[in-house]
Amino acid sequence: MxxxxxxxxxxxxxxxxxxxxxxxxxxxxxxxxxxxxxxxxxxxxxxxxxxxxxxxxxxxxxxxxxxxxxxxxxxxxxxxxxxxxxxxxxxxxxxxxxxxxxxxxxxxxxxxxxxxxxxxxxxxxxxxxxxxxxxxxxxxxxxxxxxxxxxxxxxxxxxxxxxxxxxxxxxxxxxxxxTGHADDVYRAAYARTLAHNERYFARYPGDQRLADTVAAHLEAHDVRMPTGERLTVRRFQTLGITFGTSAKFDSLHYLLETAFTDGARGPELTDTFLRGVDAAVSFAERPLYAALHEPIYAQGSRATAWSAHRVREEFPAFEPAPGSPVRFTGEMVYPWQFDEDPSLVPLRGAAEVLAARTDWPALxxxxxxxxxxxxxxxxxxxxxxxxxxxxxxxxxxxxxxxxxxxxxxxxxxxxxxxxxxxxxxxxxxxxxx
The missing domain is CATH 3.40.50.1820 (Alpha/Beta hydrolase fold, catalytic domain)
Structure with a gap:
């Protein structure tokens, strides 16, 4: 042509x-x-x-x-x-x-x-x-x-x-x-993301209670976003990606203030909130971001092997636990997102192969x-x-x-x-x- x-x-x-x-x-x-x-x-x-x-x-x-x-x-x-x-x-x-x-x-x-x-x-x-x-x-x-x-x-x-x-x-x-491996990248990134959480909650101290309440509600209820998939606590935590830019640093605060309404069954998450969360966490408009986020660091024979997922274990502050304050994650991609995000589900098999690949060309x-x-x-x-x-x-x-x-x-x-x-x-x- x-x-x-x-x-x-x-x-x-x-x-x-x-x-x-x-x-x-x-x-x-x-x-x-x-x-x-x-x-x-x-x-x-x-x-x-x-x-x-x-x-x-x-x-x-x-x-x-x-x-x-x-x-x-x-x-x-x-x-x-x-x-x-x-x-x-x-x-x-x-x-x-x-x-x-x-x-x-x-x-x-x-x-x-x-x-x-x-x-x-x-x-x-x-x-x-x-x-x-x-x-x-x-x-x-x-x-x-x-x-x-x-x-x-x-x-x-x-x-x-x-x-x-x-x-x-x-x-x-x-x-x-x-020359660094993806593990080096994410190990440093988690520490910086925790620091940005502290900045955020210092600016909006009332949001800690609200974020914890949202997480508890999601743990106790099957909450569905407008697209039909369930909003889990760990997916809610990925909203921390907004902390990295001046244009969006405050966006979580104004989203959280719309979180709850008094429904027929008691407190419920609003459609406004759920629609806003979906817009922020869905990869429908950028599936390559998820599929290639770790491979962009890959060179040589060492697999990335879901680096962000593995390295997260070194930072227990991000693990939801009763009585622990919610901490939001940042620019990390996890294998479970290929199960929970409908736009990524068809890419799950390919993403697993990429995570295991050991013959990456030098960049x-x-x-x-x-x-x-x-x-x-x-x-x-x-x-x-x-x-x-x-x-x-x-x-x-x-x-x-x-x-x-x-x-x-x-x-x-x-x-x-x-x-x-x-x-x-x-x-x-x-x-x-």
């Missing part, structure tokens, strides 16, 4: 051009079938005919589609001052060929085949897709990249696999451990990173709940020329919340900091 021509349109002072091209499912296999890759190029209205440098936005995730121009973070308008911004839907997301319970159904009960398929949706494949897109848009000229969270992980993979494609790299909240080239020549600047958020500061700084020290800005003033979504974050990185890259 021929590549469709780009389609352009205008809105809100922006000129958007939609691009679609075919890329190999498996870049290492010449006989691989093709999948579709979608990207939206955005430029400020009135500058669409200027020869502005392109900036590729690499979204957080894994499994997150690129931001849409009408709802993008603060960084976009700042970036458009001097760039054409490319919003690429990473493979498996958005308008790129999806990878979800519907498309994976063709594998039936062949969980090995489904897992092999999902193993092709990590950062190494994303980078190779980006390189084909770059050449499609501008031949061999390098472009710059802004990697947020997992997009920063992908940026380190980009510097490892194809540094010739990059003019500059900007990273926000996304310097991964280069980072340590020697190439040590000899890096691409200018790289990174914002490291001092109290980031999702990405460990010490692991991030160790990685920064392993990449030649990488300069960091460590700040206590922003949460993980700093680049979305405040244009000054990207402005600071631009200044650093231009030697004006």
């Amino acid at each position: 021929p590549t469709p021509p780009p389609v352009s349109y205008r809105h809100g002072g922006l000129v958007c051009t939609d691009h679609t091209l075919d890329v190999p499912l498996d870049h290492q296999d010449p006989a691989s079938p093709a999948i579709s890759l979608f990207a939206r190029e955005v430029v400020a209205e009135g500058r669409e005919h200027e020869n502005l440098p392109r900036l590729l936005w690499l979204q957080g995730g894994p499994g997150g589609r690129a931001e849409r121009p009408n709802a993008a973070g603060a960084w976009l308008r700042r970036a458009l001052v001097g760039h054409r911004v490319v919003l690429m839907d990473q493979r498996g997301t958005g308008r790129s060929t999806p990878a979800d319970r519907l498309t994976l159904a063709r594998f039936g009960t062949d969980h090995q085949a489904a897992a092999r398929h999902l193993g092709l949706f990590r950062a190494d494949s994303i980078v190779r897709d980006a390189e084909l897109l770059r050449r499609h848009l501008q031949d061999e000229r390098p472009w710059s990249v802004l990697g947020q969270s997992f997009g920063g992980f992908a940026t380190l993979t980009y510097l490892s696999l194809a540094p010739e494609g990059l003019a500059q790299a900007y990273i926000t909240g996304g310097l991964p451990t280069l 980072y080239d340590l020697a190439r990173l040590a000899d890096n020549e691409v200018p790289v600047v990174a914002a490291v958020y001092h109290d980031d709940m999702y990405v460990d500061r010490e692991q991030a700084l160790a990685t920064a020290g392993a990449v030649r020329g990488l300069r960091t800005w460590v700040t206590p003033d922003h949460a993980h979504d700093g680049v979305r919340a405040d244009a000054a974050v990207f402005d600071r990185l631009l200044a650093m890259a231009n030697g004006k900091d």
Whole structure:
């Protein structure tokens, strides 16, 4: 099928051009079938005919589609001052060929085949897709990249696999451990998540009693969310993922205040509360996040083996117990979620295979990173709940020329919340900091 021509349109002072091209499912296999890759190029209205440098936005995730121009973070308008911004839907997301319970159904009960398929949706494949897109848009000229969270992980993979494609790299909240196992990642993450629980309950001291009451109610009753599945205590605890960003830190408080009403059988959880919980804990819109959350750390022969689930045993504060205060978990994915979330149930077999896999390709080239020549600047958020500061700084020290800005003033979504974050990185890259 021929590549469709780009389609352009205008809105809100922006000129958007939609691009679609075919890329190999498996870049290492010449006989691989093709999948579709979608990207939206955005430029400020009135500058669409200027020869502005392109900036590729690499979204957080894994499994997150690129931001849409009408709802993008603060960084976009700042970036458009001097760039054409490319919003690429990473493979498996958005308008790129999806990878979800519907498309994976063709594998039936062949969980090995489904897992092999999902193993092709990590950062190494994303980078190779980006390189084909770059050449499609501008031949061999390098472009710059802004990697947020997992997009920063992908940026380190980009510097490892194809540094010739990059003019500059900007990273926000996304310097991964280069050699650590998933166990190291989650062991540090649980400690940080406990600290964020303490921050939350210090801000909203009345919420401890309310959260404990909700948990007790869920333990004693078969409570169903609007989609029909039961809301368990452990799934209720996953609402702590909201603690990691400034935009959502307070959202649990305003959800909890809607929790109870006086029903015909006594206190009952409201539809408003249950609908809000479902919206926050369901993986229906981002199944790849769940399926690949541990595999994004996997390299070599050591299996992840449901790392977050195993390491949790080292932190008994998260285990519900009578008389113990509820503590919410964060950016962790558990095997039981593939039983309780209808959007993940069909992926359970493949997820088990991925958790046991012991032949993962390397994501980072340590020697190439040590000899890096691409200018790289990174914002490291001092109290980031999702990405460990010490692991991030160790990685920064392993990449030649990488300069960091460590700040206590922003949460993980700093680049979305405040244009000054990207402005600071631009200044650093231009030697004006």
